[in-house]
Amino acid sequence: MTHDEPEGSELPVSDNPRIISRSAYDITPLSEERVRELASRLDPEAYRVTQKAGTEPPFCGNLLDNKKEGIYCCVVCGLPLFSSEHKFTSGTGWPSFYREFDPQHVRRVEDRSHGMVRTEIECARCGAHLGHVFDDGPKPTGERHCLNSASLVFYEKGAELPPESRPIKTEVAYFAGGCFWGIEHYFQKGPGVINAVSGYMQGNTENPTYKDVCYKDTGHAETVMVVYDPTRITYRRLLEAFFDMHDPTQLNRQGPDVGTQYRSGIWYVSEEQREQAEAYIRQLQESGKLRGPIVTQVERAKTFWPAEDYHQDYIAKTGRACHVKDPW
Ligand SMILES: [Zn+2]
Incomplete structure (x- = not known):
């Protein structure tokens, strides 16, 4: 069998193909320069949390009690990270989810700070610090993604999303x-x-x-x-x-x-x-x-x-x- 394309249907060849997640978002890592530029627009609390791995005080974040349907995107680059579908009340004082919007969107990194061994979670596209993931969550995953509200921006279901929060055309x-x-x-x-x-x-x-x-x-x-x-x-x-x-x-x-x-x-x-x-x-x-x-x-x-x-x-x-x- 030949694999010749019919004439005129040649596809452009790119040296540096984008990385697309299985939920169809462009997750190609952003350059340091681009991240700096995006981070410079953040308010001081979002900057401290996402760029300096800060933690907001419990029971203070604006998304803790949010029960609306929608998606939670990275405050820095806009990538969808969590969904209201997987949010639960953990009682810890931080927004909690039992799974990611797409596992490819959230990177896990070992964190040995403060004399503990924890698993830090970051945005896979821009590297923003989000929080930590623990293994004491509810079924079906048994995981608890513990988030800082300041690292997220929430879009209610039906709201128009900015281009950086939309999937590619498939x-x-x-x-x-x-x-x-x-x-x-x-x-x-x-x-x-x-x-x-x-x-x-x-x-x-x-x-x-x-x-x-x-x-x-x-x-x-x-x-x-x-x-x-x-x-x-x-x-x-x-x-x-x-x-x-x-x-x-x-x-x-x-x-x-x-x-x-x-x-x-x-x-x-x-x-x-x-x-x-x-x-x-x-x-x-x-x-x-x-x-x-x-x-x-x-x-x-x-x-x-x-x-x-x-x-x-x-x-x-x-x-x-x-x-x-x-x-x-
Ligand atoms: Zn991001």
Whole structure:
């Protein structure tokens, strides 16, 4: 199979690609100069906390009792760091969260100051000191991120966010190629792929579980949602990778896995995707490189239902071998 792009679809090549988090924010570390410039605009308390690792007195911060829905961003650079969804009342006097907005947005650093060993948390983009994380928090993480209000700026749900607090523009594609573990694993490695998530699609029930899909004939296919940066990778390149990763001539099975949940499918979100998928399938079929007819279904995408947490990043977490071929 060739990986030639159609004429005119060359993507710009950058020597210094941005680092994009899995929630689609630009987390490329800012230069010291840029951080100094941003920090010079802070009020004295925010400056002391974020730049000098200061701690505000307990029960004083303005966000301690904030119960509104929204996101908490870095007061220096604007990166979203925590969400109201994960805030809880810890009784410590500082705003507390049991998890980050995105783990890639908050960096952990060992802190041996004041004769203790603690884990300091910093903004991953600008290095602002935020507070500390402790292991005495509530379920499901058991963690307590202990924040200084002065390190955060809160935006209520629905409020317009400044550009530095918004995600980059992304597009989404859906592929079903048998067991989602391996397909997700390799899509996640694609240059320009921001996030790959395992889930279920094109079935007849809502919120299906893995057991429903395997034993109850719900009609869902194991599907991988691919969120990508269209300035770095094309839909065409994703199609090529998809067909490299699985055997599109096998009907309702892939390797050892048999059943309609393992069917081969492309679930398109636009007419443009549909046309590209159908054209690529025709081209691949006519190339004579496959042993039989392509049985891949091409259908308009229905609702994507994310799979259970234990299915996400399964290969990366377990180190299990996978029969899927690396397409990159
Ligand atoms: Zn920051």
